[in-house]
Amino acid sequence: MAKPKVAFYWCASCGGCEEAVVDLAEDILKVVEAVDIVFWPVAMDFKKKDVVAMKDGEIAVSFINGAVRTEEQEEMVKLLRQKSGLVIAFGSCAHLGGIPGLANFWNRDTIFERVYKEVPSIANPKGVLPKTKTKVGDMELTLPEFWDTVRTLDQVIDVDYYIPGCAPPPDIIMNAVSAILEGKLPEKGSVLAPDKSLCDTCPRSEKKPEKISMKEIKRPYEIISDPEKCFLEEGIICLGPATRSGCGEKCINANMPCRGCFGPTKEVIDHGAKGLSAIASILGIEDEEKLSEEDVQKLVDKIVDPAGLFYMYSLPSSLLRRKKI
């Protein structure tokens, strides 16, 4: 029997998801034994025309990482959708928009202005900005259109399953691959990770007090935090209460709070709103009746850039999707 064909593709991403595949270490040999990789621009020499030449649905599974921000990315994911039986959004950016999705607090013009004119490391005396068409002699050079808004993969094409994480950890990837190979997939649209909050599986939860009150807000660099204590108890914002577990608590174990890369659990519509709600609900609640409204505001004002913090990985997938232009 012919081995199922598999494709990997990247859009607006950092390359970490590609590394996550390589991080499977020896396990990748099992994967390669079971499947035929027919397209993987970062690692293998196949071209777009090879994909175009395939029959519709010929690729069993396409793993697509990265958010969608350019015309080219949109074209490629639409092509892969047509040629694939299953499409998996791989990693935070494809799933929720991820870090590149924070660009939705700006638009194309403000991004170009900053990147090509303002940053201290740029020398661009003529103020040249990228254009989709440029005349050079009697030739015309083209670039794909750069959209104002970064989108998640499922805002562009139909997505069958999601593998969360920045980057997805090896065990989550292997579980997903095994489920696909054995045909043991849950209902379409599922996130292939546990549906529990990170606090539920946090190694620090046993020592967590019954009731947490954040007396003040501290940023991670401001204190040396106790590796045994709950971050919230110490005043450090951790998005564990609003974030899906399954990451292996890597950040927590490295003494860093959660920033939400696994996204919310199943029933949540807007990850950022849930995160800010969870944090606000425990902020200065010890003797809360004694605090004036001004005291509370002062406490909340200590949170720097709340929109960027609570929507760090999920802005394009949020209800509002972007800042008003």
Add this chain to the structure above:
Amino acid sequence: MKDDKLTIVSFLCNWCSYEGADKAGNARLNYPANVRVIRVMCSGRVDPEFVIQAFKEGASGVLILGCHPGDCHYKKGNYKTLRRIYLLKKTLEGFGIEPERVRLDWVAAGEGERFAKVANEMVKTIEKLGPLELSEV
């Protein structure tokens, strides 16, 4: 209000503010029909998600009314609301949404006049700001 397309979604707590609105009605106090009332058991029930959803679906303002601090039927619900809504307003600023579009205030069961006053003030504020036009994506 002249522009009756401007909608202000209002969440009123069952025990104080909804009673207050009732009182305003009984006393025949006027407030514009732009204020659409949704009764919730406690202002603490108002998830920030609800507010964002209201904007997403076309509201130009959101009003949240609860019992005065210290008077919450559930003792401490409105203290949580105070924190959540203030943080939500600061977050919405990052999305280019004016914080004045969200107002949290306290109206007791006996305060029919205060309800009418807050509702009228909110309508004026939103009239000044105009409709919330979110970007198409």
